[in-house]
Amino acid sequence: MQYDWILFDADETLFSFDAYAGLKAMFAALDVDFTPEDFAEYQLVNKPLWVQYQDGEISAKQLQEDRFNVWSDRLNISPAELNRRFLDAMADVCQPLEGVRDIVPELAKHAKLGIITNGFVQLQQIRLERTGMTDYFDLVVISEEVGVAKPDVAIFEHTFALAGNPDKSRVLMVGDNAASDILGGNNAGVDTCWLNVDGKALPEGVTPTYTATSWADIKTFLLN
Numbered sequence: 001m002q003y004d005w006i007l008f009d010a011d012e013t014l015f016s017f018d019a020y021a022g023l024k025a026m027f028a029a030l031d032v033d034f035t036p037e038d039f040a041e042y043q044l045v046n047k048p049l050w051v052q053y054q055d056g057e058i059s060a061k062q063l064q065e066d067r068f069n070v071w072s073d074r075l076n077i078s079p080a081e082l083n084r085r086f087l088d089a090m091a092d093v094c095q096p097l098e099g100v101r102d103i104v105p106e107l108a109k110h111a112k113l114g115i116i117t118n119g120f121v122q123l124q125q126i127r128l129e130r131t132g133m134t135d136y137f138d139l140v141v142i143s144e145e146v147g148v149a150k151p152d153v154a155i156f157e158h159t160f161a162l163a164g165n166p167d168k169s170r171v172l173m174v175g176d177n178a179a180s181d182i183l184g185g186n187n188a189g190v191d192t193c194w195l196n197v198d199g200k201a202l203p204e205g206v207t208p209t210y211t212a213t214s215w216a217d218i219k220t221f222l223l224n
Contacts, residue, residue, distance in 0.1 A: 001110035001222065003191070005166050007159065009150075009175030010117035013195055014104075015094040015127060019046075022090040029085070030075060042067065053118070053149055054180050060120060060144040087122040094127050099215025104136050106223060114139040116159055116173070118149045118180060139163060150177075151184035160188075174218065178206045193218060 011017035020039045027034035046067045052058045058066075065079035068086075072079045096104075107113060115137055117124060121144050128134040141159045143149040150156075156173075160166065171190040175181020178194055183206045185192035194208035195218065202208070212218045 002170065003111050003172045003222070004170040005112050005114060005163055005172070006107060006222070007114045007116050007171065007173045007190075009173075009177065009181045010115055010119050010124065010127075011094075012176045012197075013097070013174060013181070014100055014115070014133075015096055015131070017090070018093050019090070022086060022093045025093065026082075026085045026089040029089075030077075032075070041070075045070065050118075054151065056148065056152060060149075064120060084122065087120060090123055091126045091130060094123075096131055096133065097215060099219070101131075101133075103215050103219045103223075104133065106219070108136045110223070112138045112163070114141065114159060114163065116141045116150060116155060116184075118143045120144050150175075150180040151187055153184070153187040156184060156188035156190070172209075172222075178203050178208070182206050182208045193221065 008014050020036070023039060023042065024034045049058065049063045049067055053060065053063045064083040068079040068082040071082055104113065113136055115124070117140075119142065121142050124140055124142055128137065128140070139159065139162050141155060141162065143155060146155050146158050148154045160168070160171070168189050172193060173181060173185035173188070173190055174193040174195060176195045176197070178200070182192045182194050183203070186207060191209040193210040193212055194202070195212050197213060210221050212221065
């Protein structure tokens with residue numbers, strides 16, 4: 001194994017993130033039939049907020065609450081409460097991607113593993129516990145706690161400090177989002193593996209060390 005540390009993104013890298021299923025479950029508990037049209041409307045608000053968050057323009061709290069402002073007015077429930085209910089529903093919905101349950105334990109025999117996520121505290125730990133994966137990860141770094149999000153180099157430097165400042169040539173960042181995970185790894189001076197399951201185009205100026213189309217590819221790169 002050429003790496004001492006392998007750092008993973010969480011959503012759509014380790015775990016599926018079916019926001020529509022989570023929202024549908026959350027609203028069903030409130031006796032609301034959440035439709036695909038409702039989801040499209042939600043995404044018109046949610047997606048730009050995530051870009052602002054990754055660019056450091058808004059806080060995690062603003063993102064989490066502003067995306068529910070419309071529904072807060074409709075249901076007379078606070079945005080913070082709707083967000084809490086949503087993340088709780090997502091903890092039930094999110095499952096490891098195909099190959100993760102088998103390959104992560106194998107990788108953990110050869111390197112230390114960590115998570116760097118732009119996700120939120122409420123979801124991360126409970127999801128690791130419910131999927132039985134807590135013990136495989138030596139550290140979990142969450143942007144909401146650190147105060148900066150990928151691709152900001154500061155969240156990587158914070159992670160390196162927690163890891164004991166390893167040799168960067170022996171650190172790999174694995175993620176599905178080229179604009180945050182791979183650009184962030186580029187900024188931090190470490191190798192990167194882009195998990196590109198859907199054949200997305202690579203943004204200009206972003207250069208992964210490896211590109212994988214599945215977890216089987218990741219296993220081949222790292223263990224064969």
